[in-house]
Amino acid sequence: MSFRTIEWRDDKVIMIDQTRLPGEEVYCEYADYKGVAEAIRGMIIRGAPAIGVAAAMGVALGAREIVADTHESFFRQLDNVCDVLARTRPTAVNLFWAIERMKRLAEANRHRTLDEIRAALKAEAIRVEEEDLALCKAIGRHGAALIPAGATVLTHCNAGGLATAGYGTALGVIRAAHEAGKKIQVFADETRPWLQGARLTAWELMKDGIPVTLISDNMAGFFMNKGEITCCVVGADRIAANGDTANKIGTYSVAVLAKENDIPFYVAAPTSTLDLSLASGAEIPIEERHGREVTHLQGFPVAPEGIRVRNPAFDVTPARYIAGIITEKGVVRGNYVEGLRALVGP
Numbered sequence: 001m002s003f004r005t006i007e008w009r010d011d012k013v014i015m016i017d018q019t020r021l022p023g024e025e026v027y028c029e030y031a032d033y034k035g036v037a038e039a040i041r042g043m044i045i046r047g048a049p050a051i052g053v054a055a056a057m058g059v060a061l062g063a064r065e066i067v068a069d070t071h072e073s074f075f076r077q078l079d080n081v082c083d084v085l086a087r088t089r090p091t092a093v094n095l096f097w098a099i100e101r102m103k104r105l106a107e108a109n110r111h112r113t114l115d116e117i118r119a120a121l122k123a124e125a126i127r128v129e130e131e132d133l134a135l136c137k138a139i140g141r142h143g144a145a146l147i148p149a150g151a152t153v154l155t156h157c158n159a160g161g162l163a164t165a166g167y168g169t170a171l172g173v174i175r176a177a178h179e180a181g182k183k184i185q186v187f188a189d190e191t192r193p194w195l196q197g198a199r200l201t202a203w204e205l206m207k208d209g210i211p212v213t214l215i216s217d218n219m220a221g222f223f224m225n226k227g228e229i230t231c232c233v234v235g236a237d238r239i240a241a242n243g244d245t246a247n248k249i250g251t252y253s254v255a256v257l258a259k260e261n262d263i264p265f266y267v268a269a270p271t272s273t274l275d276l277s278l279a280s281g282a283e284i285p286i287e288e289r290h291g292r293e294v295t296h297l298q299g300f301p302v303a304p305e306g307i308r309v310r311n312p313a314f315d316v317t318p319a320r321y322i323a324g325i326i327t328e329k330g331v332v333r334g335n336y337v338e339g340l341r342a343l344v345g346p
């Protein structure tokens, strides 16, 4: 990859600032966990797997900051670090998955010295990042088989290297198909409210020389109806036990349009995005963000002052619209309740 989304370097967490792309490629450095929490909330880093990695590194930074005489005091303060990180964004389950993994690791090392526990947490955070990259490559391998040669693939938002430790989930599938010589092209959208398709997906695919065309969100139906889209591949923030999938706002509209036009609509995500404790998507918490993201565009007002606004950041696509869920362990189709459960085991 020609950029690095997040890394642990010299006991600091370095992230590319995604709010400033594509205009500026700037890297931010964080030496404290509160900075990492702010970066997640402010979307300097975003995308479900990437905020999972950020949260894991935030816990490791927090552990270094704790001053404690006893294990009891250390673990009490570590819980507080985890709570601060967990309160940043509610929808992507990878955030909570990563925090839980770090807590479990600390607990398993409770018999060791505090410095040994801190070192184990740092190693685990780096492992979360390295594993995520490997998972994306595996998702790519499984998903590429579903993409016909010469396909035009529509993707919504950014589920790319920027949203993960690298390579991407939906864009991992696209990258793997491209690397296999399938001569595909991509239609990218999410042009409001955050312009993740325009700013991020367009930027990262152009950087890698993968043919990409930007469309605004309201054009997807037009191109599907004209027969110009072969399939859709999107990422996910949380997948319930029945396959219902939360992803960036607007994903549901793309899925419904795809069904209407007989176009397969795939979700690509690691198993860390599964939340089998939720029976259906109705239980997934949906983040509502500040109205200014709707009333303003890159700092400029585009609506009358004082207008009432709603700004859900995600929507839920019911499983019946999804032709397959592509994970690092393989593709689940048909009966999602059984298929997803079989992936994670009893």
Ligand code: MRU
Residues within 6 Å of the ligand: 046, 047, 048, 049, 092, 156, 157, 158, 159, 160, 163, 164, 168, 169, 170, 196, 234, 235, 236, 237, 247, 248, 249, 313
């Ligand atoms: O609000 P964001 O930018 O964090 O939302 C990101 C998405 O919805 C992605 O599609 C999802 O996290 C999958 S990323 C591999």
